[in-house]
Amino acid sequence: MSIETLSDQELAVSTQDSFIEQANIKDQAFFQKASQNRLEFWEDRANELSWQTQWDQVLNWQRPYAQWFINGKLNACENCVDIHLKDKKNKIAIRWEGEDGSISEITYQELYDRVNQLAFHLKSTFNVKKGDRVTIYMPMILDLAIAVLACARIGAIHSVIFGGFSSQSISDRIVDSESSLVITADGGYRRGATLPLHQTVHEALKSVQHHCKTLVFRHLNNDISSSWNDDRDTDYEPLRSQNWEPVNPEPMDSEDILFILYTSGTTGKPKGIIHTTGGYMTHAKYSTRAVFDLKDNDIYWCTADVGWITGHTYLIYGPLANGATILMYEGAPDFPDKGRFWKIIQDHKVTILYTAPTAIRAFMKWGVDYPKGYDLSTLRLLGTVGEPINPEAWDWYFKHIGGENCPIVDTWWQTETGGIMICNLPSLAPSKPGRAGHALPGIQADILSPEGQNVETGGGLLSLTEPWPSMLRGIWGDPKRFEDVYWSRFDTYFAGDGATIDNEGYIKVLGRVDDVLNVAGHRIGTMEVESAIVDFEGVAEAAVVGIHDDIKGQAIQAFVILKEEMKETETLESDIKAFVANSIGPIARPKHIVFTPELPKTRSGKIMRRILKQLAHHEPIGDTTTLANPEIVTQIQSKISNTSK
Ligand code: WTA
Numbered sequence: 001m002s003i004e005t006l007s008d009q010e011l012a013v014s015t016q017d018s019f020i021e022q023a024n025i026k027d028q029a030f031f032q033k034a035s036q037n038r039l040e041f042w043e044d045r046a047n048e049l050s051w052q053t054q055w056d057q058v059l060n061w062q063r064p065y066a067q068w069f070i071n072g073k074l075n076a077c078e079n080c081v082d083i084h085l086k087d088k089k090n091k092i093a094i095r096w097e098g099e100d101g102s103i104s105e106i107t108y109q110e111l112y113d114r115v116n117q118l119a120f121h122l123k124s125t126f127n128v129k130k131g132d133r134v135t136i137y138m139p140m141i142l143d144l145a146i147a148v149l150a151c152a153r154i155g156a157i158h159s160v161i162f163g164g165f166s167s168q169s170i171s172d173r174i175v176d177s178e179s180s181l182v183i184t185a186d187g188g189y190r191r192g193a194t195l196p197l198h199q200t201v202h203e204a205l206k207s208v209q210h211h212c213k214t215l216v217f218r219h220l221n222n223d224i225s226s227s228w229n230d231d232r233d234t235d236y237e238p239l240r241s242q243n244w245e246p247v248n249p250e251p252m253d254s255e256d257i258l259f260i261l262y263t264s265g266t267t268g269k270p271k272g273i274i275h276t277t278g279g280y281m282t283h284a285k286y287s288t289r290a291v292f293d294l295k296d297n298d299i300y301w302c303t304a305d306v307g308w309i310t311g312h313t314y315l316i317y318g319p320l321a322n323g324a325t326i327l328m329y330e331g332a333p334d335f336p337d338k339g340r341f342w343k344i345i346q347d348h349k350v351t352i353l354y355t356a357p358t359a360i361r362a363f364m365k366w367g368v369d370y371p372k373g374y375d376l377s378t379l380r381l382l383g384t385v386g387e388p389i390n391p392e393a394w395d396w397y398f399k400h401i402g403g404e405n406c407p408i409v410d411t412w413w414q415t416e417t418g419g420i421m422i423c424n425l426p427s428l429a430p431s432k433p434g435r436a437g438h439a440l441p442g443i444q445a446d447i448l449s450p451e452g453q454n455v456e457t458g459g460g461l462l463s464l465t466e467p468w469p470s471m472l473r474g475i476w477g478d479p480k481r482f483e484d485v486y487w488s489r490f491d492t493y494f495a496g497d498g499a500t501i502d503n504e505g506y507i508k509v510l511g512r513v514d515d516v517l518n519v520a521g522h523r524i525g526t527m528e529v530e531s532a533i534v535d536f537e538g539v540a541e542a543a544v545v546g547i548h549d550d551i552k553g554q555a556i557q558a559f560v561i562l563k564e565e566m567k568e569t570e571t572l573e574s575d576i577k578a579f580v581a582n583s584i585g586p587i588a589r590p591k592h593i594v595f596t597p598e599l600p601k602t603r604s605g606k607i608m609r610r611i612l613k614q615l616a617h618h619e620p621i622g623d624t625t626t627l628a629n630p631e632i633v634t635q636i637q638s639k640i641s642n643t644s645k
Pocket of ligand 1 (some may be wrong): 261308309311384385386388389410411412413414415416437495496497509510511512513518521522523
């Protein structure tokens, strides 16, 4: 029988006794305490951090505005670095592997030194002060983690941008956050090629009006003189040999902003999600230890880029706050061959692996011979994040990577939630492939009907119904959008995902119910892609939908109306695709483009995306009576079937 057709009970996979016996959390009392006295539970978690000043109130909740650990003071960098110097200064904090196989590692003492050195220069050379925004656009190198921590140390608000984003996307984010400094590098490596990061920043800054300096790290050591500007750019290399002094960790109020991270929404440009210090760090530290069962001797590898929230919470802040040894890899999973991940696990004796379903589906396609060729026996726990994992991929991961010996944690959360919200703790209950499971202790997640009623079993909309410490505090510069997007639908936090809940309380997240696409685990707004397409000369209008993709989960299909004078040439489709990749980033490149004279619209002029989706999937089209132009449906249909022949 295929795993896809098993019932819920048949699906359950018990956790190995050997895992349960040694687990960090093996006691239901932990859950009970959280549900009996939530605030006391969170206070206990906050006490796992080091505070400079204790808080005097746990929570002030003025829906939708939360303040946690009021008047408490702490520093995130101090909690990731300084607190380990007593017992772990010679422990490896980060072990880094480059795509060409080079390896470097730093101990907690060395991390302390390098973070302080950079923090010193940020203050003395650039005059960066508490509350200033610093954009970070870097490859996955040690200096990226160091830059993040140095900002946190001096109280600067970091805004990290994924290295795959285009100059336009960078400039939008620099302008919106009014960053006074961009920390970047000469370039990075990806699949044997190099990424011209400094050049991209140079392009981005052309459309930034305010004064913005850059600090450039040397990684490729290539010639960047053509994009260099002496008034604007500072090379970090000479600063490395200058004198520096340790910088005191800035006392941050629990509610002072730690970072902004831009993510896509349904409308407009990406929004800057705000996270504050005390609540975010409390959840990052606790959830890393609870979900990944992190121990002192683990080698922990999260494959996410620091440019995404997963990289923030589970590559940097969470594991380092726990004093772990983390692995960081700069490069592609299939370079120089498709066994690269498994070689990394073997070489570094990785014990915990956290990756995305899209990667697992690609590995499945490449075949079991790749993982079979390596010793993966050090692994003891596997994790997934970013999109629903189909049971077949779960099963493959379990058998071929975990050797049927490692529990899998399927973690549901969002940029907005700051950390993992729903995830079965395998030491407390069996796992069910494809179901993220129960909300973590301290978190309350419910499935609501469209009217806001609690659904006991069945389907509905996912909502987080109690405030939690790492919840977003707002959208940078746009409080109204914050209130509208998340708090206008229900009284509680609306996540934007559809989900089901079974009679044992396991939640299965189905995916977005709004116009946010999830391509290979990356969030992209339909509007963002549409406006990029419309910027292409000769395009009059565009509509974009997500279509099923075996590996990426979703891919982008665009329907495009050309201006009268524009001819549909042979290269037009690939030109538009390249244009979109160029203006947002390669992750936004449409897979298919269909040219059409009109889009199906309601009489009030609204594009009927449901119909476009059905057309793209070659599905029968339902009711078209509400359309102003029903005849366009058959026209598009015949066009699609002609092109797919
Ligand atoms: C989706 C990533 C199903 C979901 C941490 C959510 C998931 C969006 C899962 C957030 C999961 C994330 N199962 N869907 N385990 N994890 N998602 O902000 O649609 O990049 O709303 O945060 O990813 O994406 P974001």
